[in-house]
Amino acid sequence: MDSALLIHRLHFAFTITFHYLFPQLTMGLAPLIVVLKTLALRRKDGIYNQAARFWARIFGINFVLGVVTGVPMEFQFGTNWSHFSRFAGGVIGQTLAMEGMFAFFLESAFLGLFLFGEKRLTPRAHWWSAVAVFLGSWLSGYFIIATDAWMQYPVGYERAADGSIQLSSFWKLVLNPWAGWQYAHNMSGAAITGAFVMASIGAFYLLWGKYEEYGRIFVKVGVVAGCLFSILQVFPTGDQQGQMVFRHQPPTLAAMEGLFTEQPGAPIVLIGQPNVDEGRIDNPVVIPGALGFLTYRRWGARMQGLDAFPPEFRPQNITLLYYSYHIMVGLGTIFIAIMVLSALLLWRGKLFQARWMLWILLLSLPFPYIANTAGWLTAELGRQPWLVYGLMLTADGYSKTVSVGNGMFTLLGFMGMYTVLGILFLFLVCREIERGPAGEAVGH
Amino acid sequence: MATLWFVIIAIMLTVYVALDGFDLGAGVIYLIVAKTRDERRMVLRSIGPVWDGNEVWLVAAAGTLYFAFPQLYASSFSGFYLPLMMVLWLLMLRAIGIEFRGHIDNLVWQNFFDVVFSVSSALLTIFFGAALGNVVRGVPLDHEGYFFEPLWTNFKLGPHPGILDWYTILIGVLALVTLTVHGALYVALKTENDLSRRARDIAVMLWPVQLLLTCLSLIGTYFVRPHVMRNYGVHPVGALVPIVVVGSLAVMAWANRKEQATEQKQRDSKDKLAFLGSTLYITGMLVGVAFALYPLVLPSSTEPGYSLTINNSAAGHHGLVVGLIWWIVATVLALGYFLFVYRLFRGKVRLEGEGY
Numbered sequence: 001m002d003s004a005l006l007i008h009r010l011h012f013a014f015t016i017t018f019h020y021l022f023p024q025l026t027m028g029l030a031p032l033i034v035v036l037k038t039l040a041l042r043r044k045d046g047i048y049n050q051a052a053r054f055w056a057r058i059f060g061i062n063f064v065l066g067v068v069t070g071v072p073m074e075f076q077f078g079t080n081w082s083h084f085s086r087f088a089g090g091v092i093g094q095t096l097a098m099e100g101m102f103a104f105f106l107e108s109a110f111l112g113l114f115l116f117g118e119k120r121l122t123p124r125a126h127w128w129s130a131v132a133v134f135l136g137s138w139l140s141g142y143f144i145i146a147t148d149a150w151m152q153y154p155v156g157y158e159r160a161a162d163g164s165i166q167l168s169s170f171w172k173l174v175l176n177p178w179a180g181w182q183y184a185h186n187m188s189g190a191a192i193t194g195a196f197v198m199a200s201i202g203a204f205y206l207l208w209g210k211y212e213e214y215g216r217i218f219v220k221v222g223v224v225a226g227c228l229f230s231i232l233q234v235f236p237t238g239d240q241q242g243q244m245v246f247r248h249q250p251p252t253l254a255a256m257e258g259l260f261t262e263q264p265g266a267p268i269v270l271i272g273q274p275n276v277d278e279g280r281i282d283n284p285v286v287i288p289g290a291l292g293f294l295t296y297r298r299w300g301a302r303m304q305g306l307d308a309f310p311p312e313f314r315p316q317n318i319t320l321l322y323y324s325y326h327i328m329v330g331l332g333t334i335f336i337a338i339m340v341l342s343a344l345l346l347w348r349g350k351l352f353q354a355r356w357m358l359w360i361l362l363l364s365l366p367f368p369y370i371a372n373t374a375g376w377l378t379a380e381l382g383r384q385p386w387l388v389y390g391l392m393l394t395a396d397g398y399s400k401t402v403s404v405g406n407g408m409f410t411l412l413g414f415m416g417m418y419t420v421l422g423i424l425f426l427f428l429v430c431r432e433i434e435r436g437p438a439g440e441a442v443g444h
Numbered sequence: 445m446a447t448l449w450f451v452i453i454a455i456m457l458t459v460y461v462a463l464d465g466f467d468l469g470a471g472v473i474y475l476i477v478a479k480t481r482d483e484r485r486m487v488l489r490s491i492g493p494v495w496d497g498n499e500v501w502l503v504a505a506a507g508t509l510y511f512a513f514p515q516l517y518a519s520s521f522s523g524f525y526l527p528l529m530m531v532l533w534l535l536m537l538r539a540i541g542i543e544f545r546g547h548i549d550n551l552v553w554q555n556f557f558d559v560v561f562s563v564s565s566a567l568l569t570i571f572f573g574a575a576l577g578n579v580v581r582g583v584p585l586d587h588e589g590y591f592f593e594p595l596w597t598n599f600k601l602g603p604h605p606g607i608l609d610w611y612t613i614l615i616g617v618l619a620l621v622t623l624t625v626h627g628a629l630y631v632a633l634k635t636e637n638d639l640s641r642r643a644r645d646i647a648v649m650l651w652p653v654q655l656l657l658t659c660l661s662l663i664g665t666y667f668v669r670p671h672v673m674r675n676y677g678v679h680p681v682g683a684l685v686p687i688v689v690v691g692s693l694a695v696m697a698w699a700n701r702k703e704q705a706t707e708q709k710q711r712d713s714k715d716k717l718a719f720l721g722s723t724l725y726i727t728g729m730l731v732g733v734a735f736a737l738y739p740l741v742l743p744s745s746t747e748p749g750y751s752l753t754i755n756n757s758a759a760g761h762h763g764l765v766v767g768l769i770w771w772i773v774a775t776v777l778a779l780g781y782f783l784f785v786y787r788l789f790r791g792k793v794r795l796e797g798e799g800y
Contacts, residue, residue: 064543067496068536072529074503077510078521079528082590085521089514090759094767097507101774104500109781112493113788120788158760164514166760170770399522401592410529417533421540428547 007407008080008398013380014411015072017373018418022066024372027141027187028194029059030134032221037127051217052130053118054437055198060115061428065421067108072414074100080407084387084397090166091157091173092147099143107136141190142183148379149179151388153248165391178244182379185237188229189375192335193368195226196361199342201433203361206352214437216352219361223346226339233332239294245382246295249389251309252382255318256325257291259305265289266303274322279307315384324377331371338364445764446754449512450741452771454734456508460501461572461623461730462723467495469627471538471565472620473646475558477631482795483639484558488542489793490634493785495542499535511767515589515757516741523583523591524575527607531571537564566620573619577612580733581605581668582743585750589757601668603746611668618657622729625650625696626722633715636792640715647718648700655693658729665736669743672736682735688728695721 033055040048074096077085085093110132118126150156156172157165167173199222205215246253254260258269260279268291272284292301306314315321338360345351352358387394470491478484510517521528541561545554578593584604585591596606599613608616625647632643665672676682699718737743741757744750758764 060543061547064539068539071499071503071535072532074506075521075528075532078506078517079525080522082518082522085510085518086515086589089510089517090763091511093507093511093514093517093759094763097504097511097767098770098774100500100504100507101771101778104503105497105774105778105781108497108500109778109785112496113785116493117788160760167763167766168760170762170766399525401522401590402525403592406525410526413529413533417536421536424540424544428544431547 003404004400004402004407005395005398007404007411008402009394011080011407011411011414012076015069015076015414015418017376018422019066019069019073020372020376021369022062022069023137023141024190024193024369025062025197026059026066027137027190028192028197029055029062030130030137030194031191032194032198032225033059034127034130034134035221035225036217037130041123041127047213047217050437051214054214054432056115057432058429060111061425061432063111065425068421069418080399080402081387081397082399082401084392086164087392087397088151088165088388090160090164091154092150094167094170094173095143095147095150099140099147103136103140103143105136107133107140110136138187141187142179145183145186146174146176146179149176149182152182152379152383153178153244154388154391165388178248181237181240181244185233185241186375188233188237189368189372191225191229192233193372195222195229195339196335196364196368198222199226199361200363200365203358204433205436207355207358207362211436211438219342219351219358220346222361223339223342223351226335227343230332230335230339234336238329238332242294249382250304251306251314252321253295254304254306254309255315255321256378256382258318258322259291259303261305261307262302263305264302265300266291266305268294269326271326274319276318313385315381317381317384321378321381324374324381328371328374328378331367331374335364335368335371445761445768446512446758447739448768449508449758449764450734450738450754453505453509453512454731456501456505458727458730460498460505462626462726463498463501464495465569465623465726466627466630467491467498468538468565468569469623469625470631471541471562471627472569472624473628473631473643474562474565477628477642477646478639479642481554483635484554485546485795486635486639486793487631488545489795490631492542493789496539497782497785499539508767508771511763512759513741513754513757514759516752519585519589519591519752519757520579520583520742523585523593524578524607525592526595527571527575531568531575534564534568534571537561538568541565569620569623570616573616574608574612576619576733577615578607579742580615580665580672580737581609581611582745582751584746585742585744585752586746587750589750589752605745611664614657614664615661618654618661621650621654621657622722622726625654626719626726629696629715629719629722633712633719634793644700644715644718647696647722651693651697651700658689658693671743675736675738679735682732685728685732685735688724689732692721692724692728696725 033052036048036052036055040046040052077096110129113121114126114129114133117129121129150173153176154165155176156167156169158168160166198218202215202218202220202222205211206219242253245256258272258274258281259266265288267286267288269281270285270287272281272286275282289300291303293299295301295303306318342351342357342361345354345357383389385393385395387397470487474484474487478487506517537560541557541564545557545561548554581601583591583593594606596608597604599606599609601609601611628643628647628650632640632647635643676685696718699714699721739754740751741754742752
């Protein structure tokens with residue numbers, strides 16, 4: 001890999017990974033805030049509005065970070081991946097532009113109202129502004145997913161005379177079958193982040209012994225949502241995503257699962273380090289025959305390994321891809337365990353006294369972030385060596401006129417800015433958590 | 445179709461400058477025009493509910509540019525790599541300058557973010573102006589339609605200029621003055637008493653500078669790209685542009701002329717007129733550039749045959765047609781949201797109550 005390609009890959013990977021830390025919470029919290037506002041309207045109890053206001057403060061800080069780290073992404077397709085943009089812009093420019101035109105206008109117009117306009121609006125109108133922000137953020141998610149889904153599984157296109165790809169069917173692009181399951185899986189992942197963050201802070205308040213009434217609400221809402229979405233994350237959304245990868249990107253599936261050579265009764269590897277040089281997993285713990293069930297729906301089926309595919313079409317970084325996938329799945333399984341157990345305790349009326357479970361909920365806060373990041377790494381590393389699967393290699397897509405020197409300069413610049421922004425974010429959010437739900441609304 | 449999308453993108457960029465332009469201008473005058481902490485809060489509240497939505501026009505315009513003219517998007521964004529990255533960083537700093545400031549009631553914290561907000565706003569106007577200057581002046585495109593410009597070479601013109609030369613810096617300064625006036629007029633409109641008066645005074649003081657720079661920029665543009673006048677000669681409708689520009693400058697001067705104690709209502713309608721004049725000025729100038737450029741979208745400073753035009757950089761026909769359908773739907777919706785929010789926050793800013 002020559003250095004310019006590496007720099008541009010790192011540039012995009014770094015900025016998008018940092019960026020996505022924020023939208024996942026935005027999209028995860030938005031529906032939960034609507035739930036709190038709905039409870040406030042229905043039960044006519046001020047505590048739910050106060051709870052919603054608390055989460056709105058955290059939401060606002062998080063949203064700003066999402067916007068400032070998100071704007072560079074829109075531009076980066078052009079700055080660092082110009083050859084890709086020229087090649088495929090006629091198609092993916094559509095979904096990206098739709099995100100701006102439909103989702104961003106909706107979100108930004110109503111966010112100010114939602115955060116600061118409560119006194120200017122009736123309770124019902126304020127509820128609507130929360131719904132508008134929720135819809136805008138989830139719509140935004142769809143258009144981005146549709147963009148990535150097209151890169152993973154190109155549809156609705158035709159080749160133009162100059163070699164570029166142009167749109168031939170709007171509906172095929174927007175209703176890409178890959179996009180449906182990817183969207184469901186991604187949004188469920190974001191909902192998990194929102195649920196765990198809410199439950200975690202609720203658990204903190206209960207363990208601390210302060211704002212306990214709020215703590216109970218946050219834990220309840222978080223655990224119910226977390227239970228639902230952590231199960232949906234595996235089935236059906238994760239399973240269906242896996243099926244798509246199996247059918248249309250078989251070398252990727254082999255790499256994810258660490259399946260180096262063809263095997264009858266191919267196993268699922270639970271743990272073990274991939275040894276790419278020798279084409280095997282070191283110290284594996286496996287479930288024999290299970291991989292066939294996930295893919296062919298036939299226990300013990302024979303599966304093709306990585307060596308069945310030409311080396312130039314295999315993902316280059318098999319090790320990182322394998323770990324990203326296994327970390328994601330491992331955490332996803334643990335999330336189900338935590339949330340189902342918590343839900344059972346909640347149902348029995350024992351959760352708020354079970355300090356050991358509250359500690360688990362508290363400490364689990366960073367893990368959905370890791371799982372979501374690992375999931376995206378799986379998707380993007382898995383698509384390699386393709387930038388647009390089957391149509392353009394990553395190595396052919398970066399900006400040839402932007403040298404390593406310039407790329408490194410701006411990468412370092414972003415790393416520096418994002419470090420500072422990250423610290424400011426943590427500082428401000430922790431302050432809000434410490435002040436608690438009874439604190440005053442912040443203003444300009 | 446390609447012409448239609450050229451017009452649409454020109455409109456979107458004009459709307460962006462007219463809207464976010466006053467946010468930026470308010471930032472430029474922020475530290476000078478507000479003498480107390482309460483006055484600073486009032487300036488922020490005047491742009492608070494709308495600045496984020498205004499900025500979305502830039503993102504939406506970039507996205508639209510992407511699908512309608514992918515070659516232009518790819519070429520210009522990679523060619524203007526460094527200044528674009530700096531614009532992104534400045535946009536980030538402007539955003540946190542506004543949004544993080546109010547979270548802590550501490551002078552050190554607030555003063556820091558106030559300076560961040562103001563300086564980043566000022567620099568953004570200069571960068572945007574210089575970017576426009578580059579588009580007019582032309583860039584060293586190669587035969588594949590790509591280029592890369594260093595930040596500067598020797599500040600002179602020629603086939604291999606830098607992003608910054610005397611011409612683009614001139615346009616950058618014109619943009620700074622124009623948007624400062626625009627923001628000052630907006631703040632004058634949205635605030636009251638001394639704060640409003642000081643903002644109006646800034647606009648009045650800068651008017652002659654704006655006039656002078658407008659003339660200089662016209663001369664400079666003709667010197668740099670004599671071609672510029674061709675469309676005006678061929679299509680007499682182009683005469684509307686100088687009429688609008690001159691007229692708007694006149695309206696601004698008349699609306700802000702010195703007079704004795706005027707009633708608040710008369711003052712308000714004069715402020716609205718002045719702001720409208722400023723908006724028309726921006727529209728006239730940007731439409732004038734678009735009109736002069738057409739059908740080029742990015743001229744080449746090396747070989748005229750390498751210039752990007754609407755024809756050699758546009759996307760396929762199907763994409764442009766379907767894009768038009770959803771774009772119209774989205775714009776109608778967006779205008780609806782904007783009308784709703786601007787109406788809800790109309791009138792003078794108030795300090796009591798919640799933020800914004």
